[in-house]
Every structure is written in structure tokens, then in C-alpha cells.
Amino acid sequence: MAPHTPPPLGSGPGDPGRCSISGSVAGLDTGRRTATTLGCGPAAEAASSVSRSRKGTATEGVVIxxxxxxxxAARAGLSAGDRIVAVNGQTLRDAIDFQFHAADDRLELLVERDQALLPPIALTRRGPDLGVTLAAPRPGEIATCANKCVFCFVHQLPRGLRKSLYVKDDDYRLSFLHGNYITLSDLDETALARIVEQRLSPLYISVHATDPALRHRLLGRPRHSAEILPRMERLAKAAIRMHAQIVLCPDLNDGEQLRRTVFDLVPLHPHVTTVAVVPVGLTRHRQRLPALRTLTAGEARSLIHVVEGWQRHFLATLDTRFVFLADEIYLLAGRDVPSSDAYEDFPVEEDGIGLVRRFEDEFVRACRRAKSGGRGAPRLCRVRPRTTDASAHPPRGAPSAGPGEHEGGVSPLRTSVGGIDSPPMKSVTIVTGEMYGPRMAALVAALDEPRGRVTVAPVPNELFGPGIGVAGLLSGRDIQRHLASLDGLGDEVLVPSITVRDGDGVFLDDLTPADLARDLGVSITLVEPTGAALLHAIQHAVAPRVTEERPRSSGARRGLGGVGAMSGPPAKRESEERPGSPGPLPSVGGVWGAMSGPPTR
Structure with missing residues (x-):
């Protein structure tokens, strides 16, 4: 243990006991940041930088x-490209070591620049943010996953995508820093000791099953590696908090096996804080892979009934619902998502649990707060949209409900909402995934006579297949192909920013929003995944005179090849979108897919 024991990471204005950490592993994309500011506080984030070897130079440290x-950091003379090798005499292995040893107010840094060590640099902390952004690690610098999970999403990817998409991580450092789920299969004694010493908490654990034989089958690992409870018990004894995940595979770990897994974890509460149940996601690219199937609508309804009973029991005995279902399960069942109270503090929102409720509540609140900006401005929302019956969001694969609808129950044409009540005539098209399309249309319908026409365009996922309906896994070509088939896209197209990788702004297939703008001949605006940001973007598109009077987000930019980007008002989040392998593609459905993508482990 270092001479000085820092307070729990993140103690400050953000989440107590957890550093406000977000960012991305370079190249392990799905729309995350490639580097973020290091520090603990509401305006400071951290990004992982794993040690890498260089011939003839130090193998330790973190690169700025x-x-x-x-x-x-600027006043101390630090520059981009510098490698921080040690802090207060403690050699650094990665960003976690930096956070651990840089918690003091007075720091002495050993820095390497141009392959030469500089004289020690003294630095005095004034506030939580040092002002340093660390370079993200390369895929080869990350502990990769040796499991052969029957449901691995990476194994279901088509060829020809960005190389980084094919990287699977199973790295406890990324679990702590970014909330990536890990299996603990290859966690050795050194790693366990470090987790305990540096109190790397919480961790996100892919449990899937507590029955060793079943977990061995699911993970494709020797039985001794598949044993999960002894490892979790050891972490619990060290007071390490854990969020557990179960990827539900019908006929494998559902039914009685699901009950066993959930209740086997109860004795580890409160150290096991939550258990997230997410449905397996299957693409069309499963040749030579184990035969699996997805949940049916009826099974989803039965699962909700059973889990709600468990939640009532746990609420009475543990003072928490403990187990939570992914939003996708409710949508598949044709059920409305629970109220915000049912998600407690939204502890696993980035796993697709509570995203729909948070986004829709935020949209409605922002709409009700909107004040008239002049003649013709949008008025306040009427009421919360009612989308509780199954017809409002039919399950995937439901029969066609009538002319103009396709097999998924979502119209291949846009759903028009509102009307134009005064010139100049403005209209906007909102891109989303097929699964969230009906709810998005109902949500936008809550706008009371917007000054313009707002239409919703659910885009079929041709790249991954009809089993993947979230917005965050839409490719640029799928969006381009679908929008090109529609008549009259209007003045502007709003695309959820979660569909592109931050930093270089490219879709999964390396197309860019500028490519779409050029091919479609319409302005493309990227919108951040919050309800308030969407409302702001709609108002800006259909009633620009109104939003000119509003403060624009610092992230807003327009006119670049017909592409705009609007971050909108930020949403408060306990944890940001996390990087790593595309699984469980946390919040890759993000705002408008509004659920997580399929897990990899």
C-alpha cells in the first residue's frame, strides 16, 4: 500500500466512492471517446492507458x-506525448496507478520526453482536475478474452468491418475504469491482490450462471476456470462492490437455472449490488456457431412476471429490487417499461436497463420546461405519451398489422407527427432503430403542434439482421439505403451520435455523416443521446428563430459538409458509455435504440 491512502476514487461532486470516469479504448469503438480528461469531478473523466513495451526505453508509465x-499540468510544463513514468517515487503501470498515486495535493512526477527522462517535475493540485488527458491503449495492450462463449457477439460479426471491432477484452482495469463486464476466468493472484489493495470498485462481472457445469458450457472453458462464486466471495470479503450480469439464453440458463443464479448471488449482497438480466442478441452471421434462439414475446412476458415477484421479495428483505431486466425485454413483451422509481438510482443504466425510462422522462421534462420563444414557437407538451399497449410497440417478428407495415410491425415509411402551422415550412426526419421506432413516434407526438413536421424513420438493420433493432448498431450504409428509399426527408435529418465513433465520427462501416449528407442531399445533424438534446435539435430544426435565443451547447457545430453536431444539454449519468469489445455494447442503442446491444461474454 502506498504511504498515502487516497479517499475512494471519485469522492467529490460526482458519484461518491466512484471516479467520474468515461472514455474509450482507442479503436474499440461503438461510439466512445478515444481519450478523456483525467481526474475526479463532474467535469473530469479518466481514460485507460495500459503499459506498453518499447525497445530500449521504459516499459512503464502513461502517455499524455x-x-x-x-x-x-499546463503550469508544470507537461505536454502531449510526454510519458509519466512515476508519481512520488511510485512507478506507474497504467492509468489506475496514476489515479491511485496522484491523489495527493503535492506531486513529484518523473516524466520521459523524446525517450529521455526530464528532471523531476513538481506539481501542486488545485482542485480535482489536473488537466491531463491520457492516450488510450491499443487493442494489443489490453487483456483479451480467452473464453469461447456460445453467444459471443464478436464471433457473430461479418467480415470487412473496422479491425478494432473484433477485439474482445476481459480486462479488470477496463471493468473498473469503464464498466466493461469481465468473466474473472483468467484473473490471477496478482490481479486479485491489486484489486483489493487499490480498492478497484465497483467491478462489472459477467456471471451468466452459477452452476459450474452450465457456466463451463456457456463460456467454453475448463470447469475450474468457470467457477465464479469463490472468486466473487473473495472480492466481497474485501468489500469490492460488484454488478453482475446474466445474458439470458433460452433453453440454457433461463427458468430454474436463472432462479438458482440470482438467489446464489443474494448472500453476497450488498457487495453484489445488482443483477442485470439481458437477452441474448443474435445476428445473421452465426454460421458454424452453436444453435441459439432469442426470447419469444410470451417468454418475455412470463419472465417479467417472475422477476417482478422476485423484486417485491428483495425489496422487502434487502431494501432493493436487486435484479433488473433490460429494456429490450419489456419492449419485446409489448409492455411499458417501469417507472423511474423501479430503477432506483439507475445503477446499471449503461447495460440497457432504464435507458428508455430515463430518456423519455427527460424528453417530457425538457418539453414541459420549454418556454415560448415568440410567435409560432413550440408550446409545452400535452401529456406523457401513452405507449403501454402491445400495439404501440409490437414485438419483433409480429405479423403485419396492416397495409404499409412490414413484418416487424414497424412501418417502413416514416411516421408523421404534427403539422405545419405557419411559414417558413420546416420539417425534420429522426433516424432510429426498428425496435424503438414506435415509441419514438409516440414520444414526438407529445409535442403540442410543433412548428413544422417531425417524422420518425426506423431503419432496418441489414448489416446484422432483423434480430438487432437498436440504433447504435446501425451502419452508415443501412441508414443511407433506407433514407434514400423515402420520399421527402425534409430540411434536416437527425441521427443519434451513438451511431458514430467519437473522435473520427465514422459509422461501423467507416462511412461518415458527410458521406450521407452528400449522397442524400440533405443536412445531417448528429444529436447526443439525451432526451433534452433531441428536443433541442427538433426545435432548432423546425423553429430556428426560437432556438437562436437559447444558449447553444459548446459541442454544437454546423456547416461541415452538410453535417452538424449538437450535444444539447448534458444528461446526468452515474457512468458514461464504456468502451471495450462490442459487448454488451453498453448503451449502444443509446438514446434512440434505448437499450444495450448484445453482450459478447
Whole structure:
């Protein structure tokens, strides 16, 4: 243990006991940041930088990607490209070590620049943010997953996508820093000791099953590696908090096996804080892979009934619902998602649990807060949209409900909402995934006579197949192909920013929003995954005179090849979108897919 024991990471204005960490592993995309500011606080984030070897030079340390001006790091003379080798005499292995040893107010840094060590640099902390952004690690610097899970999403990817998409991580450092789920299969004694010493909590654990024989079958590993409870018990004894995940595979770990898994974890509460149940996601690219199937609508309804009973029991005995179902299960069942109270503090929102409720509540609140900006401005929302009956969001694969609808129950044409009540005539098209399309249309319908026409365009996923209906897994070509088939896209197309990788702004298939704007001949605007940001973007598109009077987000930019980007008002999140392998593609459905993508492990 270091001479100075820092307070729990993140103690400050953010989540107590957890550093406000977000960002991305370079190349392990699905729309995450490639590097973020290091520090603990509402405006500071951390990004992982795993040690890498270089011939003839130090193999330890973390590389600085950028330094914010007028910060302690800038005043100390640190520059992008510098490698911080040690802090207060403690050699650094990665960003976790940096956080652990840089918690003091007075720091002495050993820095390497241009392959030469500089004299020690003194730095005094003034506030939580040092102003340093660390470079993200390369895929080869990350502990990769040796499991052969029967449901692995990476194994279901088609060829020809970005190489980084095919990287599977099983790295406890990324679990702590970014909330990636890990199986603990290859966690050795050194890693366990470090987790305990540096109190790397919480961790996100892919449990799937507590029956060793079944977990061995699911993970494709020797039985001794598949044993999960002894490892979790050891972490619990060290007071490490854990969020558990179960990828539900019908006929394998459902039914009585699901009950066993959930109740086997109860004795580890409160250290096991939550158990997330998410449905397996299957693409069309499963040749030579184990035969699996997805949940049916009836099975989803039965599962909700059973889990709601468990939640009532746990609420009475543990003072928490403990087990939570992914939003996709409710949508598949044709059920409305629970109220915000049922998600407690939204602890596993980035696993697709509570995203729909948070986004829709936020949209309605933002709409009700909107004030008239002049003649013709949008008025306040009427009421919360009612989308509780099955017809409002039919399950995937439901029969056609009538002319103009396709097999998924979502119209291949846009759903028009509102009307144009005064010139100039403005209209906007909102892109989303097929699964969330009906709810998006109902949500936008809550706008009371918007000054313009707002239409919703659910895009079929041709890249991964009809089993994947979330927005975050839409390719640029799928969006382009579908929008090109529609008549009259209007003045602007709003695309959820979660569909592109932050930093270089490319879709999964390397197309860019500028490519879409050029091919479609319409302005493309990327919108951040919050309800408030969507409302702001709609108002800006259909009633620009209104939003000109509103403060624009610092992230807004327009006019670049017909492409705009609007971050909108930020949403409060306990944890940001996490990087790593595309699984469980946390919040890759993001705002408009509004659920997580299929897990890999």
C-alpha cells in the first residue's frame, strides 16, 4: 500500500466512492471517446492507458494525449506525448496507478520526453482536475478474452468491418475504469491482490450462471476456470462492490437455472449490488456457431412476471429490487417499461436497463420546461405519451398489422407527427432503430403542434439482421439505403451520435455523416443521446428563430459538409458509455435504440 491512502476514487461532486470516469479504448469503438480528461469531478473523466513495451526505453508509465491550458499540468510544463513514468517515487503501470498515486495535493512526477527522462517535475493540485488527458491503449495492450462463449457477439460479426471491432477484452482495469463486464476466468493472484489493495470498485462481472457445469458450457472453458462464486466471495470479503450480469439464453440458463443464479448471488449482497438480466442478441452471421434462439414475446412476458415477484421479495428483505431486466425485454413483451422509481438510482443504466425510462422522462421534462420563444414557437407538451399497449410497440417478428407495415410491425415509411402551422415550412426526419421506432413516434407526438413536421424513420438493420433493432448498431450504409428509399426527408435529418465513433465520427462501416449528407442531399445533424438534446435539435430544426435565443451547447457545430453536431444539454449519468469489445455494447442503442446491444461474454 502506498504511504498515502487516497479517499475512494471519485469522492467529490460526482458519484461518491466512484471516479467520474468515461472514455474509450482507442479503436474499440461503438461510439466512445478515444481519450478523456483525467481526474475526479463532474467535469473530469479518466481514460485507460495500459503499459506498453518499447525497445530500449521504459516499459512503464502513461502517455499524455493532451494538456488543458491554465491547469496545474499546463503550469508544470507537461505536454502531449510526454510519458509519466512515476508519481512520488511510485512507478506507474497504467492509468489506475496514476489515479491511485496522484491523489495527493503535492506531486513529484518523473516524466520521459523524446525517450529521455526530464528532471523531476513538481506539481501542486488545485482542485480535482489536473488537466491531463491520457492516450488510450491499443487493442494489443489490453487483456483479451480467452473464453469461447456460445453467444459471443464478436464471433457473430461479418467480415470487412473496422479491425478494432473484433477485439474482445476481459480486462479488470477496463471493468473498473469503464464498466466493461469481465468473466474473472483468467484473473490471477496478482490481479486479485491489486484489486483489493487499490480498492478497484465497483467491478462489472459477467456471471451468466452459477452452476459450474452450465457456466463451463456457456463460456467454453475448463470447469475450474468457470467457477465464479469463490472468486466473487473473495472480492466481497474485501468489500469490492460488484454488478453482475446474466445474458439470458433460452433453453440454457433461463427458468430454474436463472432462479438458482440470482438467489446464489443474494448472500453476497450488498457487495453484489445488482443483477442485470439481458437477452441474448443474435445476428445473421452465426454460421458454424452453436444453435441459439432469442426470447419469444410470451417468454418475455412470463419472465417479467417472475422477476417482478422476485423484486417485491428483495425489496422487502434487502431494501432493493436487486435484479433488473433490460429494456429490450419489456419492449419485446409489448409492455411499458417501469417507472423511474423501479430503477432506483439507475445503477446499471449503461447495460440497457432504464435507458428508455430515463430518456423519455427527460424528453417530457425538457418539453414541459420549454418556454415560448415568440410567435409560432413550440408550446409545452400535452401529456406523457401513452405507449403501454402491445400495439404501440409490437414485438419483433409480429405479423403485419396492416397495409404499409412490414413484418416487424414497424412501418417502413416514416411516421408523421404534427403539422405545419405557419411559414417558413420546416420539417425534420429522426433516424432510429426498428425496435424503438414506435415509441419514438409516440414520444414526438407529445409535442403540442410543433412548428413544422417531425417524422420518425426506423431503419432496418441489414448489416446484422432483423434480430438487432437498436440504433447504435446501425451502419452508415443501412441508414443511407433506407433514407434514400423515402420520399421527402425534409430540411434536416437527425441521427443519434451513438451511431458514430467519437473522435473520427465514422459509422461501423467507416462511412461518415458527410458521406450521407452528400449522397442524400440533405443536412445531417448528429444529436447526443439525451432526451433534452433531441428536443433541442427538433426545435432548432423546425423553429430556428426560437432556438437562436437559447444558449447553444459548446459541442454544437454546423456547416461541415452538410453535417452538424449538437450535444444539447448534458444528461446526468452515474457512468458514461464504456468502451471495450462490442459487448454488451453498453448503451449502444443509446438514446434512440434505448437499450444495450448484445453482450459478447
Amino acid at each position: 494525449a493532451s494538456v488543458e491550458p491554465r491547469t496545474p
